[in-house]
Amino acid sequence: MIPYNFEYYQPVTALEAVRLFHDLALQGKEPLYYAGGTEIITMGRIHLLQPRAVIDIKRIPECNTLAVHDQKLVLGSALSLSQLHDVRAFPLLGEAAAGVADRTSRNKITLGGNICSNLMYREVVLPLLLTDSEVRVAGPAGWKQVSIHQVFNGQLRLEKGEFLVQSITDSSYIRMPYASVKKRKVSAIGYPLVTIAAIQTNSMIRVAFSGVCAFPFRSPIMEDLLNRREIPLKLRIEQALVHLPAPTLDDINGSAAYREWVLKNTLLETIRSLGGE
Ligand SMILES: Cc1cc2nc3c(=O)[nH]c(=O)nc-3n(C[C@H](O)[C@H](O)[C@@H](O)COP(=O)(O)OP(=O)(O)OC[C@H]3O[C@@H](n4cnc5c(N)ncnc54)[C@H](O)[C@@H]3O)c2cc1C
Numbered sequence: 001m002i003p004y005n006f007e008y009y010q011p012v013t014a015l016e017a018v019r020l021f022h023d024l025a026l027q028g029k030e031p032l033y034y035a036g037g038t039e040i041i042t043m044g045r046i047h048l049l050q051p052r053a054v055i056d057i058k059r060i061p062e063c064n065t066l067a068v069h070d071q072k073l074v075l076g077s078a079l080s081l082s083q084l085h086d087v088r089a090f091p092l093l094g095e096a097a098a099g100v101a102d103r104t105s106r107n108k109i110t111l112g113g114n115i116c117s118n119l120m121y122r123e124v125v126l127p128l129l130l131t132d133s134e135v136r137v138a139g140p141a142g143w144k145q146v147s148i149h150q151v152f153n154g155q156l157r158l159e160k161g162e163f164l165v166q167s168i169t170d171s172s173y174i175r176m177p178y179a180s181v182k183k184r185k186v187s188a189i190g191y192p193l194v195t196i197a198a199i200q201t202n203s204m205i206r207v208a209f210s211g212v213c214a215f216p217f218r219s220p221i222m223e224d225l226l227n228r229r230e231i232p233l234k235l236r237i238e239q240a241l242v243h244l245p246a247p248t249l250d251d252i253n254g255s256a257a258y259r260e261w262v263l264k265n266t267l268l269e270t271i272r273s274l275g276g277e
Pocket of ligand 1: 057077105116121122123164
């Protein structure tokens with residue numbers, strides 16, 4: 001049960017959604033965009049969130065796009081993680097999506113909801129970072145299409161009233177060899193101790209991480225060190241890990257020392273699998 005009342009809106013255009021957000025915010029209703037609702041409902045049930053209005057974006061056609069235009073794959077932010085996995089349009093993204101939660105939850109959890117999640121893992125963003133994808137955002141100032149690197153820095157930095165509509169990925173990246181590895185504390189379902197996603201481009205291996213620090217990231221300096229093939233791989237990994245962008249997570253799922261051990265071994269396994277020794 002959700003222990004408070006709230007208004008529920010289902011706009012059918014992005015413009016209507018943005019206008020609703022503006023009007024509801026003026027009325028002090030602290031509106032939230034609502035996608036799968038799994039996080040909003042979970043947090044609402046335990047009083048960590050209490051919006052007085054939610055704006056469901058799932059009926060907006062652009063949020064449900066799954067198409068290739070001009071050699072670019074366009075994915076709507078309201079596609080569920082199950083859909084992303086099942087259609088195999090972007091295999092690495094599908095695998096990253098399949099590592100989140102359980103199938104029943106993934107039928108609800110959306111691409112946009114995972115990337116905009118208040119939970120720190122946001123694992124589904126890793127393939128978008130690796131492929132220099134772009135995102136389309138709708139907001140009070142209209143639409144904008146920008147590189148994910150411009151708006152994602154640990155989390156998606158949106159202006160008030162903006163929401164994620166689509167991701168756009170160059171098809172050439174989607175065909176590249178890839179690896180996706182998620183290590184958990186015990187079972188096949190759970191938050192990551194370490195998640196690594198990687199692709200092999202023509203010139204180098206690109207790597208992105210979740211579960212290692214308090215936010216998902218891709219680091220140019222780490223990638224540069226990991227690709228110096230004149231140096232033995234184990235040494236490259238040691239050198240790269242000096243440049244983690246923040247302290248290693250140390251929590252109930254795993255101590256920092258354990259995570260670092262898992263990270264080293266997982267990186268070794270991932271880079272070898274892509275022929276990067
Ligand atoms: C059982 C379970 C296990 C999980 N395990 C993992 C895990 O291992 N790894 C992991 O990465 N995550 C995990 N999660 C977290 C999960 O992926 C997200 O928190 C997901 O639940 C939110 O997706 P949603 O579509 O339901 O979003 P919602 O609950 O609808 O929204 C979540 C937040 O995102 C905002 N939002 C949603 N869509 C948009 C949009 N298009 N534009 C702007 N803001 C938006 C909302 O306003 C809200 O603040 C788990 C969740 C569950 C329930």
